[in-house]
Amino acid sequence: MKQITLVMHCPDQKGIIASVTNFIHENKGNILYIDQYVDRENKIFFMRVEVAFTASAKVTLPTIKQDFEASVGQKYALNCSFYDPDKPPKMAVFVSKYDHCLYDILSQQLSGELKVEIPFILSNHRDVEHIAKRFNIPFYHIPVTKETKKEAEKTQLSLLKEHNVDCIVLARYMQIVGGELISHYPDKIINIHHSFLPAFPGAKPYHSAFNRGVKIIGASSHYVTEELDAGPIIEQDISRVSHLHQIQDFLKKGRDLERVVLVRALKLHTERKVMVYNNKTVVFV
Amino acid sequence: MKQITLVMHCPDQKGIIASVTNFIHENKGNILYIDQYVDRENKIFFMRVEVAFTASAKVTLPTIKQDFEASVGQKYALNCSFYDPDKPPKMAVFVSKYDHCLYDILSQQLSGELKVEIPFILSNHRDVEHIAKRFNIPFYHIPVTKETKKEAEKTQLSLLKEHNVDCIVLARYMQIVGGELISHYPDKIINIHHSFLPAFPGAKPYHSAFNRGVKIIGASSHYVTEELDAGPIIEQDISRVSHLHQIQDFLKKGRDLERVVLVRALKLHTERKVMVYNNKTVVFV
Amino acid sequence: MKQITLVMHCPDQKGIIASVTNFIHENKGNILYIDQYVDRENKIFFMRVEVAFTASAKVTLPTIKQDFEASVGQKYALNCSFYDPDKPPKMAVFVSKYDHCLYDILSQQLSGELKVEIPFILSNHRDVEHIAKRFNIPFYHIPVTKETKKEAEKTQLSLLKEHNVDCIVLARYMQIVGGELISHYPDKIINIHHSFLPAFPGAKPYHSAFNRGVKIIGASSHYVTEELDAGPIIEQDISRVSHLHQIQDFLKKGRDLERVVLVRALKLHTERKVMVYNNKTVVFV
């Protein structure tokens, strides 16, 4: 039995669901999971389908893709992607000095909870090199200064290409990623911002939250776009604080939040459950 | 434009979604919202569809129901219900002495948040009669003792029939509802139990929770079945407690929870978003 | 037995707790509840004490207040307030057109959950007058236009004085309260803002949240200060949203949040559990 995940969107029209399910039905596919959503304001249709084809159907990903695109795909001008759930995406990890998110990503990958390949860890510092070593993952140290930033990004980009990287996680990477790199990985660079966006974008959000006297802090994972901390939000979560909590407690609770929110976002992304449009996300759970 | 809500379930088979959406498509219906779920273990298919028919389609609820049942319904042995979202269900309120849930139901109904008609409030005490009066709703006082229980249930049943009641909410009604009444309103009597079921069924759950030293308390809203507090759960929520909270605080936090959880369940039920099977619920949100 | 609640703050010094508890001990008071907090950055000490004096102690609020101030109070330059928990504060309700918070306040006051007297409801519209009537509470209709704003505030102020109002709740009152009124009720005007402050201050926060594609929305209750939506936060809470939720769903979930958060803040305020400093709150729970 061969499983395939289809993720698609197109202008909303009558009859799409019927056509897609008919196609699968006719190709002896069995729908394991279907989720669809229509953005009525913008008239866009989104669908994610997990299909299992019986062995007798002799379906392969390339053939079914071709057949689908030539029929239903063309008819409805569908923008459709096909994924093989047995091939985990290759995810590069960018990180600076904080190690809590990095540890969680590596542990959950080893545990089998986060289904990715990690071709390398890249950092502008050497602080986490020992962790890469402990987990037997290649480590690249690419320092970034104002002067070397352009050059560093070139090196990063060639590393990413060389390793056939599918997506990038910024696991508390404290450098602003350049537009060139972003343009090569649209909706494929995932950042964790340590605040409840859009409150407190930019630097030192916990300090701002502490000074404002909030009763709840948050963390947000989002795709990176050119505008800082303004990309499509994938996942957010919060934690209660009170006057009892000092700025160190905010930071500590924040680290716990960041860990949880980032890995949740990574799982959603790598399981192909996130679709981006209009700087927002559709997340099928 | 005429809106209709379809709620259906049947043994899972290939092609159902295609058939249903085709039917709607052919009848000039526009799907506003579709949600479906397949219980793969038990091989049951569930679907809820909100459709808007254009004026030109000249569709009425009885005609579309008849056409659907004669075609798709019969083909797949669908168990299907049709609802008119403009006709709110008639919901009787049973209550004893605690008034917090009652107040919330009446307030939210007046506010327009909870779309129901309330033909009457029924109580085994007179404590809340003044509230019924304040909100201009008929009040029936039907005391229940061991001796009069059978008789009381007969009176209740005839009141319910007389008022064409669709569903019943037990808004902290402290009597056990008899099997006869339950059998007339299967999956239509909604109770709020003041614990995180299945922990602490039966009487005085907050006291049990307090004695056990739990750090979280809960409330559960469920359909009433013959077995006490064991019916299909519609909604649950929780609240944190600590050693600082005395039994009175548990009760107080509990009342806040009960209010919120019960009204949420009532909204789900009256918007036809809950389907029952196997003593569980499918809740489309 | 006579109960008294003391709430105090002062520059942090060694020995305060010992002095206060000694004073109570010597006056035959029994501490029911004590909570204290030191803001180490700003070196401020905060304490809230609930004391029960035995009948034999012959203590009255004025005498114990006088004795305390003349001894411990003077020694440590304490800023101290004494409250009689049996005398609920008088709280005026300001509201515009939305009735959900109003209903909740009135219901919980009647239920005995929110211990306040409500001398009157004031609105710039007539939409909620029928609710005031239903709950037998005096209603004042004071329309506000650009031209009449000054005059309206004068009328409001004289009404507040006439009724000996202790605090004011803005239960979705859609007018900006003037500086004159605020200066008469510092840290005594409680507002509910329908966003997770400091995100989305000002008008139409749910629309902004929807457009930003957030995964969590919030509501915040705070004391009113001259700067709009920037006063000390008392309580916040959140609710999850997803791409499935349209702007109407945001508004609906928001109303549920506002109700809950505002009444929680009111309970904390009226039970004298909130202390304000530096535009933040210390909340003893």
Added chain:
Amino acid sequence: MKQITLVMHCPDQKGIIASVTNFIHENKGNILYIDQYVDRENKIFFMRVEVAFTASAKVTLPTIKQDFEASVGQKYALNCSFYDPDKPPKMAVFVSKYDHCLYDILSQQLSGELKVEIPFILSNHRDVEHIAKRFNIPFYHIPVTKETKKEAEKTQLSLLKEHNVDCIVLARYMQIVGGELISHYPDKIINIHHSFLPAFPGAKPYHSAFNRGVKIIGASSHYVTEELDAGPIIEQDISRVSHLHQIQDFLKKGRDLERVVLVRALKLHTERKVMVYNNKTVVFV
């Protein structure tokens, strides 16, 4: 400057707080943090104090302990413990096959978030041996069968003694710990149970939760006592589930919960913020 943490409880009497704070005051100690709680039903007084003594005070833990016990301690029959926050406790890790909690404990210890020494990892299987190796921690494989259980426990006990272990975490250790071992480490063995206790004690709780159709699942961390899963609860947390979640999803969400709840409990325990009485906990946060 020398910091010391005092944790104490005794029968509730008037004047204790004054006496303790006076003692600290007189010994030139500065209270950094004080939290106290009175269980009025059982008339027990609990207090936790963090004190900083100035260098000039020449205080050491043994001397201040002796002085305190000879004066205040004796007067009030205080049961008091003194801890040096700079000496992290030695915590043995017991684990079977599931590695998610183990990874989290080791990562957070390395990150510096969880302040413990881990003298060894002990397992009845060899599955996690490679993880112990990766993190350079001694590993003991002590298989347990019905026949060898007694013997195994003896070996465990002698290992614990040999390593001067202070506390034990059962990080998904699937054997029932014997009474002998429990009696040597009262309120010092911390377990994670994968349900919202007291719902679903014993084996396969997620399966039971799934079958009951709950809308919320939980995890509970508690001290181990002779009665299975009935010891004092330290921390609990929950996660929402719906009909969309299959039993595998329950297990997956459960693992995320277990990780978080267990490490939170370990932090509370190792920071001396948990006090046990009457099979409940007082948790100072």
